[in-house]
Amino acid sequence: MPPYMAKNLLIVESPAKAKTISKFLGKDFEIKASFGHVRDLPEYTLGIDVKNDFIPKYQILKDKNKFIKEFKKIGKTADTVYIATDPDREGEAIAWHIQEAIDLPESKVRRIVFHEITEQAIQHAIQNSRNIDTDLVNAQQARRVLDRLIGYKLSPILSKKIRKGLSAGRVQSVAVKLVCDREKLILAFVPEEYWVVAALLDSERGKFSAKLISEGKNQDKADPRTEADATRYFDLLKDASYLVSDLKKTQQNRYPQPPFITSTLQQDASRKLNWSTKKTMMVAQQLYEGVDVGTDTVGLISYMRTDSFRISDEALAAARDYITERYSERYLPGKPNVYKNKGKAQDAHEAIRPTYMVWTPDKIEGKISSDQYKLYRLIWDRFIASQMVPALVENTQVTVAATAKDQSQLFLRVSGQVILFNGFMSVYTESTDNDSEESEGKLPLLEVGQALNLLDLTKDQKFTQPPHRFTEAALVKEMEENGIGRPSTYAPTIALIVDRGYAQKEKRTLFPTDLGMLVNDKLQEFFSQIIDTEFTAEMENRLDEITEGKHVWFEIVRQIYDPFVTMLKKADTEMEKINTDRPTEDVCEKCSHPMVIKAGRFGDFLACSNFPECKNTKSIRKDLEVMCPDCGGPISEKRSKRGKIFYGCGNYPTCTFALWDKPIPEPCPACANPLMVMKQSRGKSEQKTCPKCNHSVD
Numbered sequence: 295m296p297p298y299m300a301k302n303l304l305i306v307e308s309p310a311k312a313k314t315i316s317k318f319l320g321k322d323f324e325i326k327a328s329f330g331h332v333r334d335l336p337e338y339t340l341g342i343d344v345k346n347d348f349i350p351k352y353q354i355l356k357d358k359n360k361f362i363k364e365f366k367k368i369g370k371t372a373d374t375v376y377i378a379t380d381p382d383r384e385g386e387a388i389a390w391h392i393q394e395a396i397d398l399p400e401s402k403v404r405r406i407v408f409h410e411i412t413e414q415a416i417q418h419a420i421q422n423s424r425n426i427d428t429d430l431v432n433a434q435q436a437r438r439v440l441d442r443l444i445g446y447k448l449s450p451i452l453s454k455k456i457r458k459g460l461s462a463g464r465v466q467s468v469a470v471k472l473v474c475d476r477e478k479l480i481l482a483f484v485p486e487e488y489w490v491v492a493a494l495l496d497s498e499r500g501k502f503s504a505k506l507i508s509e510g511k512n513q514d515k516a517d518p519r520t521e522a523d524a525t526r527y528f529d530l531l532k533d534a535s536y537l538v539s540d541l542k543k544t545q546q547n548r549y550p551q552p553p554f555i556t557s558t559l560q561q562d563a564s565r566k567l568n569w570s571t572k573k574t575m576m577v578a579q580q581l582y583e584g585v586d587v588g589t590d591t592v593g594l595i596s597y598m599r600t601d602s603f604r605i606s607d608e609a610l611a612a613a614r615d616y617i618t619e620r621y622s623e624r625y626l627p628g629k630p631n632v633y634k635n636k637g638k639a640q641d642a643h644e645a646i647r648p649t650y651m652v653w654t655p656d657k658i659e660g661k662i663s664s665d666q667y668k669l670y671r672l673i674w675d676r677f678i679a680s681q682m683v684p685a686l687v688e689n690t691q692v693t694v695a696a697t698a699k700d701q702s703q704l705f706l707r708v709s710g711q712v713i714l715f716n717g718f719m720s721v722y723t724e725s726t727d728n729d730s731e732e733s734e735g736k737l738p739l740l741e742v743g744q745a746l747n748l749l750d751l752t753k754d755q756k757f758t759q760p761p762h763r764f765t766e767a768a769l770v771k772e773m774e775e776n777g778i779g780r781p782s783t784y785a786p787t788i789a790l791i792v793d794r795g796y797a798q799k800e801k802r803t804l805f806p807t808d809l810g811m812l813v814n815d816k817l818q819e820f821f822s823q824i825i826d827t828e829f830t831a832e833m834e835n836r837l838d839e840i841t842e843g844k845h846v847w848f849e850i851v852r853q854i855y856d857p858f859v860t861m862l863k864k865a866d867t868e869m870e871k872i873n874t875d876r877p878t879e880d881v882c883e884k885c886s887h888p889m890v891i892k893a894g895r896f897g898d899f900l901a902c903s904n905f906p907e908c909k910n911t912k913s914i915r916k917d918l919e920v921m922c923p924d925c926g927g928p929i930s931e932k933r934s935k936r937g938k939i940f941y942g943c944g945n946y947p948t949c950t951f952a953l954w955d956k957p958i959p960e961p962c963p964a965c966a967n968p969l970m971v972m973k974q975s976r977g978k979s980e981q982k983t984c985p986k987c988n989h990s991v992d
Contacts, residue, residue, distance in 0.1 A: 300324035303368045304376040304406075305392055307385075311411065314584025314593050315378070318413040324368060328379075332358040333391040335438070340446050344855070347848040348439050354395055365396045374404055376423060381407040381643065382599055383841065384782060387434035390426045400425065409600075410649040411584060411593030414608075432847040433840040439851055440464060440833075444824065447862055452813060455869045457892075460813065461794060464833075465779050467817055467825045469787050470796045472772055473764060474806045474814040483760035488517070489524035493706055494750040495536055495694065500738030501749065504694050504706035506531070513705055524753040530698040536746040539695035539705070547684035550718035552603045552633035553645035553677045556781030557774040559598065562676070564767035565725040567668055568802065571766050571785035575599075577669045578646070587661045593649055594658075595673055599781045600643040603633035609644075612651040613681045625682050625717065633680070647677040679722035686715040690737055694746065710737035763803045777831030812872070820865040824858060875903070884910045917944060920957045923968045925949040929957055953985055964989035 301322040306312050312325045319325065333352040335341035343349040354362055369375045377392055379385035386405070393403045404423035408415040444464045452460035491506040506527055509516045518524040554562070556575075563574040578598035584591045605613075610630045617626050633645075648670075655671040662670070694706040713719065764772065770784045779787055788804075791797045796810035806814070817825050836850050880889040880900060887904035891914070902908040916931040918941065927945035934940055942952035955971035962970055962984035970991070973983040982991040 300368075301373045302376060303365065303372040303374075304378055305365060306378045307380065307388065308583055310580065310583040310585075311378075311593075314411045314591050315416055317591065318416045324372075326361070326365065326368070328358065328361055328365075328388070328392060331355065331388055331391065332362060332395050335442055340442065342439055342442060344443075348443075348851045348855070349848075350435065350439055350442075352391065352394075362395045365392065366398070369396050369398050369402070372402075374423075375402055376404050376406050376420065377426075378406050378408070378419070380599070381409055381597055382782060383430050383434040383437070386427055386430035387438075390428075390431045393426060409644050410596040411582065412649050427841075429841050429843045433837045436840055436847040436850055437837055439848075440854060443851070443855055444858065447858070448821065448824075451862065451865050451869065452816070454871070455865075456813060456816065456872050457809070457874055460809075462813070462817065463790070464824065465783055465787050465830065466790050466794070466796075467814075467821075468778050468827060468830045469769065469773065470791050470806065470810055470814050471818070471825050471827070472769065472776075472778075473791070473797050473804055474811050476761060476764060477806050477811070480760040480763065485757040485759070486519075488519055488756050488758065489521065490752075490754045490756055491516075491518060491524055491527045491531065492752050492754075493531060493536070493694075493696070493748055494752075495746040496749050497738050497740055497744060497746055499740075502692075502708055502710075502737055504692070504708040506704060507707045508705045510703060516704065518753075521753075521755065524755075527704065528751060528753045530700070530702060530704060531696055532748075532751055534696040534698045534704065534748070536694055536696050536748060538692060538740050538742050538744045538746065540691075540693035541740055541742050542691045544689050545714070546687055546689065548687050548717075548719070549684045550631065550679045550682055550722075551676065551724050553605060553647050553680045554673055555601050555603065555645055556599050557601070557770050557784060559646055559673070560770045560784060561767035562672060562725060563669060564765060564770075564802070566672065570789070570799075571770060572789045573665075574669065575785045577665050578673075581666060581670055581673075585662050585666055587653065587658055592653060594653060594662075594670055596644050596647050596649055598646050600646060601636070601781050602643040603635055603645050604643070605630075605645055605647060609647055610681065613678060616651050617678065617682060621682070621720065625720070627681070627683050631681055645677075646673055648674050675722040679718040682718035682721065685713060685717035685719040688712045688714050692737060692740055708737065712736055763805050765802050766799070766804065769804060776827045777834050778827060780834065809874070812874070816865075816869060816872075820869055821858075821861050824861070875901075877903075882908060882910050884908055915944065918957065920959045920969060922949060922951050924951045929953075931956075955983070955985070957985075958982065962987060962989055963991065 302324070304315070304319070304323050304325045306315065306325065306327055307330050309327045312327045316325050333354050335350055336353050341351045341353075343351065365375070375396070375398060377389040379388040379392075389405050393400070396403075403426075405426050406419040406423045408419040441464050445461060449461040452462055492503055494501060494503050506516050506518075508514055516527065518527055551558075559578065560571045560574050563569045564571070575598065578595065581595045582593055582598050584593045614626055614630065655667065655674050658670070659667055688711070690710045690712070692708050692710070694708075696704040696706060698704065762768070766788055769788060773779050773784060773787070791810070792799055792804075795807055796813060797804050797806050823829055833854070836845060839845055840847050840850065875890040875892055878889050878891055878900065881887070882889055882902040882904065885902060885904050885908040887902055887908060889900045889912075890903045891898050892901045898914055900912040900914055902910040913932065917928040918931065920929045921927070922929055922943040922945070925943060925945055925948070927943050927949060929941050929951075930944045932940055932942050940952055940954050941957055943949040953971055955973045957969045957971050960970045960982065961968050965984060965987040967984050967986040969985075970982040971985050972980050973990075983989070
């Protein structure tokens with residue numbers, strides 16, 4: 295007998311997703327993975343017929359030919375070919391490319407969409423299969439064609455005028471602009487001096503500190519700007535008598551945040567887990583597609599590229615049952631909390647949420663990887679908290695009157711906060727990027743008219759601070775608020791500007807490189823419209839409108855491309871060529887020409903000025919004041935092939951001693967190893983740690 299042939303073929307992007315789905319479908323389905331895109335524009339040519347409505351010339355990717363052949367073979371005998379790629383524009387485009395590549399009748403190919411990988415969702419998707427949505431495909435084509443046109447036309451200008459190998463892109467250039475504009479604000483910032491005068495006061499029931507805020511009967515603002523001002527107030531307060539002059543208590547509800555969407559998940563993972571946006575999306579993809587939980591393979595979260603706060607009725611009901619059982623009815627609102635979407639959010643999507651309420655974080659801890667657990671716990675807590683009652687908070691504002699010896703009046707103030715009912719805060723509280731925010735503490739019981747004793751008085755010099763540099767979380771927030779990019783583009787855009795050397799990341803903070811500032815200045819000068827935030831946001835809106843069938847996609851491309859060509863011609867003739875090489879006193883040992891410092895993808899390096907006749911290059915050695923414990927040579931700062939900084943012996947390759955963390959010349963108190971390293975564990979400050987025995991010292 296011939297082997298049994300499945301009646302249907304179902305194609306997904308990844309083996310992990312295929313493995314998870316396979317347990318929901320019987321022997322009538324054969325499930326295969328495409329491993330992502332199967333067709334794209336050619337790698338080394340433009341691949342777009344600009345004169346003929348920008349028709350793209352797609353090619354099957356070399357490593358995907360074997361998959362296409364397999365899909366065709368199975369598809370010919372199958373009753374139906376289901377394509378179950380991700381439920382977004384890119385997923386729709388991948389589905390279309392698969393359909394075009396396997397070249398089967400359209401009536402035989404069906405598109406299915408689901409936002410979570412559960413049996414109910416998969417069965418519902420199959421029962422509601424549809425044709426490929428050409429509007430979604432065209433919106434993605436417009437994005438791909440625009441990005442290719444701008445990248446392929448603009449990058450050669452930068453390579454010709456600034457430095458060989460430079461590249462630019464529609465969204466990445468706007469992200470670089472945001473980082474550079476913030477840096478310019480920081481550089482232009484002029485700090486202003488001010489002083490804070492504060493008193494440590496004692497009541498019969500406890501101590502608290504209050505800051506000077508006003509003076510006189512009219513309580514005019516006290517604003518000491520110089521040391522002389524602060525000293526005058528200090529002298530008045532040091533012998534003053536103190537009493538509570540006013541006490542205001544207000545109660546307010548603090549409401550929970552919505553469940554995660556892509557941008558807020560990336561932001562909170564950055565703040566709470568110290569993760570990059572790239573890592574967050576990688577781990578989220580694993581949780582969505584399916585992870586091994588014991589002997590079972592489970593898709594633990596709904597689709598993670600979304601800008602919608604919508605939650606299905608079934609998920610809401612399950613969350614409400616869980617809250618009642620786990621926390622009691624006191625924590626359950628009378629009806630589900632509903633959050634309004636912003637702007638053009640795709641309401642067909644859902645927010646990011648757990649798919650199965652039976653898989654609590656406590657139940658799966660230890661059964662999945664540490665990173666998977668941390669992110670799942672974050673998603674779980676945010677989702678559960680979003681469906682709980684508000685917290686009840688009591689805010690207390692205390693005004694203290696100080697009467698100086700000359701009978702002049704000064705006023706100090708302190709605020710405190712008490713949580714009367716924790717509500718959703720019993721599960722989750724949102725973090726912020728501003729680590730300098732002062733937390734409001736609990737105050738002792740006070741009464742109006744109560745006398746207070748002065749324990750200590752301080753006057754501290756302060757300076758106004760410039761705007762903060764962007765963290766990845768803050769840059770995602772800025773991009774979202776400005777309508778730049780979409781959920782699927784935030785992480786790759788940030789990774790790209792760092793990878794291309796336009797920005798660097800140091801201790802979670804992004805700052806532009808000299809190259810990034812230079813390129814941004816030239817793009818601002820000649821391509822200001824292309825990297826304008828409002829223009830880019832409007833472009834995203836037009837792409838959204840293509841999905842709604844409101845525009846012909848190539849007409850939108852033409853509206854942008856035609857003026858872009860004019861800008862290109864002007865830049866080619868008017869942009870002056872810039873030499874970014876920096877001279878040195880070093881001489882090339884191969885041809886005796888001077889060596890120059892060039893900016894490379896992974897930092898500066900030495901190169902012969904006689905290039906291309908002489909292609910000699912050398913790394914710039916940065917020796918530390920630390921000796922190698924193996925051979926006594928100097929330890930130098932180096933970069934790996936992927937650009938990551940490490941520390942290795944300067945006598946390499948004779949000596950291969952190397953460390954990832956920066957060494958310091960101090961012996962370990964535990965094992966006497968001759969050096970320690972500065973190591974930062976997640977959620978902790980840097981510590982001196984022994985690379986040999988792992989002993990740490992604060």
